[in-house]
């Protein structure tokens with residue numbers, strides 16, 4: 581099998597494609613022939629040693645993988661041979677073959693392509709967890725989504741619209757804004773030319789009920805001021821590389837709130853509660869209420885390029901490696 585290996589925490593161009601023997605199959609595991617491996621912003625951070633999770637070196641990169649079950653370990657009754665499954669592993673997923681515990685794979689809903697299936701879980705669950713479980717937003721409320729043409733941002737546009745929110749999408753390029761409109765944003769703001777805070781207040785009337793921020797930096801700090809009474813600033817991530825320093829006086833004013841979101845860590849502590857949320861999300865996908873994007877494809881051996889494009893804002897929606 582082939583794998584994208586991180587031998588040391590280093591720039592992306594030092595990732596290595598290795599030929600490796602097929603991994604042994606243990607009881608309770610399934611063997612999967614990989615058909616698509618989702619590319620996430622977090623994958624690029626992990627291999628550079630810039631993320632809070634640092635796997636022991638060397639390790640195979642990639643956290644979301646879809647493939648076909650080709651072999652069942654002793655005792656496995658589900659999934660079955662030939663099933664298409666999604667593996668959410670954190671790392672180890674940029675490989676042409678994987679073995680994984682059968683009780684931790686998810687059979688992929690039929691209506692999702694391999695690419696969609698390999699790219700929706702982290703983005704959509706972050707958005708769903710944030711908007712429903714953490715922020716408890718209600719139909720009719722105004723939601724301002726920063727980084728709305730990227731993975732977790734676009735998912736928030738889609739989930740937000742499905743929840744009945746009025747979504748204002750912020751993105752730097754026309755392609756990204758068009759993508760957000762295609763997922764139901766009621767208005768878009770061009771972050772490269774417009775004053776995002778002022779436009780958000782203008783569009784929503786008296787300010788927005790929530791700011792969903794995967795970008796951080798100056799724009800995040802500014803957008804705190806776009807919140808109306810009791811509005812929430814939802815901290816998702818810092819794609820800009822800068823952690824915003826929120827002025828406490830602006831939180832005090834208008835009784836605003838700051839809501840932190842760390843979906844991955846929460847899953848580790850609350851697997852059963854996460855399963856319930858995943859079920860709700862899958863039901864929304866099956867009912868056609870949300871529509872995970874069809875990702876841009878890269879050949880498997882171009883993993884470093886895909887990660888670099890992701891980090892440098894060139895990916896619209898999501899990207900996937902195809903062996």
Ligand SMILES: NC(=O)c1ccc[n+]([C@@H]2O[C@H](COP(=O)([O-])OP(=O)(O)OC[C@H]3O[C@@H](n4cnc5c(N)ncnc54)[C@H](OP(=O)(O)O)[C@@H]3O)[C@@H](O)[C@H]2O)c1
Pocket residue numbers: 620621622702703706727728729730731732733750751752753756771794795815816817818819820821841842843844890891892893895897
């Ligand atoms: N809290 C959680 O549980 C959780 C879960 C998953 C991911 N995250 C975090 O969320 C963030 C976004 O992840 P993602 O998967 O959505 O990434 P992504 O697909 O690359 O999207 C990030 C967006 O951020 C914007 N951006 C602005 N300045 C940027 C810069 N200097 N470099 C890169 N992007 C910049 C870009 O939009 P424009 O070009 O339109 O500005 C880009 O489309 C990351 O920090 C990630 O670690 C958090």
